[in-house]
Amino acid sequence: MSGCCVFPVIIMIAFMSGSVESELRLSRQGLSDNKLTEGLHGFRVKRGWIWNQLSVEEEDPTPKIIGQLKSTYDTGEFAIRYILSGEGAGEIFKIDEFSGEIHIHKSLDREKKAFYxxxxxxxxxxxxxPVEPESEFIIKVQxxxxNAPQFINEPYTSSIPEMSPMGTTVVQVTAIDADDPMFGNNAKLIYSILQGEPYFSVEPKTxxxxxxxxxxDREASEKYLVVIQVKDMxxxxxxxxxxxxxxxxxxxVNDNGPTFQHNLYTFAIVESAPVGTTVGSVMAEDADVGVNARMNYTLDDLEESATFRVQTDPATQEGIVILARPLDYESKRRFVIAIEAINSFVDTRFLSINxxxxxxxxxxxxxxxxxxxVFSAPFYEWKILENALVGTLVGTVYARDPDAANNSIRFFISNNIELKNIFRIxxxxxTVSLVKPLDRETAAWQNLTVIAKEMSKSQLSSxxxxxxxxxxxxxxxxxYRDYxxxxxxxxxxxxxxxxISAVDADDPAEGHHFYFSMVPDKNINPNFTIRDNQDNTAGILTRRSTFTRSDRILYHLPVVITDSGSPALSSTTTFTISVCVCQSRGHCPSSGMEALALSMQALLGLSICLITVIVLALLMVAVWRHRTVQQQKLAIQELDTEEYSQKIVHYSESEGIPDAASSSHLVPLRPHPHRRKHTFCREEVVASVRLSLCHSHLIGPEDEVFRQFMIDRLAAADQDPCVPPFDCLHTYAFEGTGSLAGSLSSLESSNFDPYFNRPHDPGPGFLRLSRWQGDNDYETSF
Incomplete structure (x- = not known):
């Protein structure tokens, strides 16, 4: 290519098990800084790491080279040293520091760790x-x-209604595979049915x-065991x-109706069976269970069915036939009844109503x-007058033999001797008749037990x-009571x-009505009469005034009481009416029970008083004797030869006022003992005769009892060596009953008893003794 400068790139080929192609992976810094630079020869590519994607197959135990690391700066002169670090470095994975080759020394399990x-x-x-920056790479476990697939959520159970349509979902089963679902078909699963056809099937994928x-049909088989298989690949x-x-x-589901196994059921029952007796039981079978098998039994509404009834046993679903009316063999010997069983719950989706x-x-x-x-009545109730004559017919009982034999019946009264003496059958x-007179007031009701017995047999009833x-x-x-x-x-x-009112032992049907009147053949009572109040009571009325006890204390009044019976009966009662000196509001304390109560109260009070007086007298005598002995001992020690002149003044009574000049003379007295300081010797005066209020009406100054009492008191005083007179005055006086003059003692003017330190007025009918000794005066009353 013209205008371009091409730099050679060294590519290292790594052999991988099972791999056909290799890929070039650049480091994170490989070409990130590529740029055009000016130079003599045009563009330049930045050097970096060169290696292939690394992977290793699991479960392979053979040591091998799984790849190689290479730097673009490595010229092949071993000038670069390669270092490996990270997961499994040095233990599972090792690197040749000169060539960069990576070796594996152990078998790997992808299900435990899928990459490093x-x-x-x-x-x-x-x-x-470092000629290269540190870089990260992955070794993948292939x-x-x-691994075999496994079902989860076991065990699997499910239920569906019987009679369900085809295609009804029952349950879903699920299996999993630990292999890699993204690599081949290792984890691709498919389901199939091994057992359960033709009733059930399984969808292969789901x-x-x-x-x-x-x-x-549940009645054919209620439970099914379906076996499902799952396969991978x-x-x-x-x-x-x-x-x-x-x-x-x-x-x-209720897809079956009840069915009787027999067209006829036969039972037998004795005619004497009581109502409520179980005759027998029937049961219709139902292939269903639970609520779908529940049923009710009914008898046809026939005349014969009224003698029996049927009820369903909830536990066994049986129809129990029960006797509802008494039976009589002689009247009817056989019953034929239709019985029906019907489900309690009806589901018309499966069966018709019939x-x-x-x-x-x-x-x-x-x-x-x-x-x-059998008697003609369950019991008999008769009535008879209490004055009915002996032999009177009371009533008749009837009985018969209910059996076809119709045996003769004999009657008798049960073993009650008392009733047999009154009635006879x-x-x-x-027929029952009277053999002894009756008395309603003794027994108003009579109860008999009549027994009927068959002549030829021992059967009996009562x-x-x-x-x-x-x-x-x-x-x-x-x-009504004692008036x-x-x-x-x-x-x-x-x-x-x-x-007054009356009672009667009789019990007339219309109730009692009594009439009160005077005795007709007697002369008219001039003092009292009877008034009938027309309400079963009467009042006793006075016919005159000015009743006095001085004229007459008791009156007698006869009264006639007549009832309303037929014939009418009457009685005569004589009332004793006493004349009373009444208190306020007409109360008579001496009449009847009140007088008796008062007399009892008075007697009780007198008894208590008498007992109290006796006890006090005994106590006084005991105290007097004790003190007398002590005083005599003191008096003997104090006696001397000194003599004193003493005198007794005699008083005469003139209308309750003593006359000192009327009769008095001087009498020589005994010597006076030597007086000591704080020494006082006295006599406890005890009355030998206790004059009560009642006795004071009978005893006077001239009475022998009184005179003897005075003589005894004087003699006791004269013979006592330890008592006065020591220049003292003795006064013995009788005040009589109701004396207006009051006391005759020398202390009468003050009406105060200095000895007892209290006012003293014993009242009429008491004997008063007064003594004087120096500056101390005291008196004692009896």
């Missing part, structure tokens, strides 16, 4: 400087068919399984393959049994007989002092 990234350098041996048979010879099993289940039902016949035979007698005709005893007026009326009427002294004429 390496770096190449060219160094000038003389200068040690795929071979060394692995979708579809039905290939019309209306597959599009199924060509030498490829790998794998299989998977798909379990396909057909779900049920194909979901079936029917058959039932024959039920009634078996004869020896039955007991005719064994032949069942029936209850209830007899109501009707009332007769055979009891007289009486008072105790009284009349107050100030009662006026015409006042009601008592309301």
């Amino acid at each position: 990234m390496l770096h190449a350098e060219a160094i000038d041996r003389r200068t040690g400087h 795929d071979i068919n060394d 692995g979708i399984i579809v039905t290939s048979w019309p209306n597959i 599009l199924g060509s010879t030498g490829g790998y393959s794998a299989t998977a099993t798909v379990t396909i289940t057909l779900t049920d 194909e979901f039902r079936d029917r058959t016949m039932l024959k039920i035979l009634v078996m004869d049994v020896d039955e007991p007698p 005719d064994a032949n005709n069942g 029936v209850s007989v209830v007899i109501k005893v009707l009332d007769a007026n055979d009891n007289i009326p009486t008072l 105790q009427p009284y009349v107050c002294e100030g009662t006026q004429a015409g006042e009601v002092i008592q309301v």
Whole structure:
């Protein structure tokens, strides 16, 4: 070519296993800086790396040269040293530093690593400087068919309704291959069916399984096992393959109706079977399952079918025939009934409406049994008056033998001796009569048990007989309670002092009605009368005024009470009416139970008081004795010969006021013991006679009891060596009952008891003892 300068380019040819052509690959810097430069000879190309595309086949264990690196600066004098680095450098891949040839020393697996990234350098041996910049290149691992395909998502199961049309998708199976899908046909897969034809097929490329048979029947086979095979290399010879099993289940649809296996079912039942007895069971078969096999049974609406009923057992789907009415062999011995079974759920896509039902016949035979007698009624209820005469017919029971033999019946009352003494039954005709009088007030109802027994057999039955005893007026009326009427002294004429009522043991149908009146053959009572209130009560009224106890305390009033029976009966009651000094509001404390209650309360109170007095007296005696002993010991030590003159002043009573001048004389007294400081010797005064309020009405100053009491007290004082008189005054006075003068003691003016440090006024009817000793005064009352 004219006008152009051509530079030679050195091309290194590398031999590659299985490669026919070689390609030239320039480095990233190869021609990027090409440019036109001015010179004597025209254009110049920049030097760079020269190598071919490198690749190696996997699974090849033979060491070999897979390529060569070459720099355009390499003149063939081994002035350049080649260096290899990167993935697998030195271990898998090695380079000849002089020639740049790359050697492989190990077998590679593409499925583990598909390529390796390496770096190449060219160094000038003389200068040690790189003559080429470091460059990156790739060694590709070439795929071979060394992996078999594998199914994923196993195991495969699916279900479809039976009777599904052809072409219905069942399930899709999927397989994968680890080989390179971009290199040849190593990973190209194809599916085929090994087992499951002619009912199912598979699409070769997608692995979708579809039905290939019309209306597959579940009742023929419910489960299918379909085997699918997958091959790589599009199924060509030498490829790998794998299989998977798909379990396909057909779900049920209602494509079958119930069917009875027999045209006639025969059962037998005894006539004595109770209502609710199971006669037998029938069952229609249905090839379907679940809800599609559920069914209901019905009996034809015939007259005979009313004796029986049928119900479906939900667990077994059987039709249970049950007795609905009592049977009678003598009336009907055989029943023929039609029974029908029909599906509960009907799907007309597969069958017509009539194909979901079936029917058959039932024959039920009634078996004869020896039955007991049958009464004409389940129970009997009779009525009879309580005053009915002995031998009166009460009623009749009827019974018969229900069997065809029609045996004779005999009657008798059950083993109740008490009832047998009152009633009697005719064994032949069942009539019941009275053999003992009745009393409604004792027993208003009589309950019998009548037994009927066949003559020639032991069969028997019983029936209850209830007899109501009707009332007769055979009891007289009486008072409702025990009345105790009284009349107050100030009662006026015409006042009601008592309301009375009556009762009667009888029970008339129209209820009780009582009439109250005076005794007709007696003279008119001038004091009291009876007023009938017309409501089964009456009032006792006064006929005069000014009742006083001084005139008369008790009155008697006879009253007649008559009932409304037929014939009417009456009774006469005499009331005792007492005259009472009534309190406010007409209350009479001495009448009836109130007087008794008051008297009991008074008696109880007096008893408590008496017990209290006795206990206090015993305590006082004990204390007095103890202190007397102590005082005597002290008094003996203090006695001396000094004598004092003492005197007793006698008082006479004049209208309750003592007269000191009326009668007095001096009496020599005992010597006075020596007085010591803080020493006081006294006597505990104990009354030997306790005068109560009641006794004070009977005992006076002239009474022997009183005089003896005074003598005893004086003697006790004179003989006591440790008690006054020590210049003291003894006062013994009797105040009587209700004295207006009050106390006769020397302390009366103050009405104060200095000894007990309290006001003292014992009241009338008490004996008062007063003592004086120096500056200390005290008194004791009895």
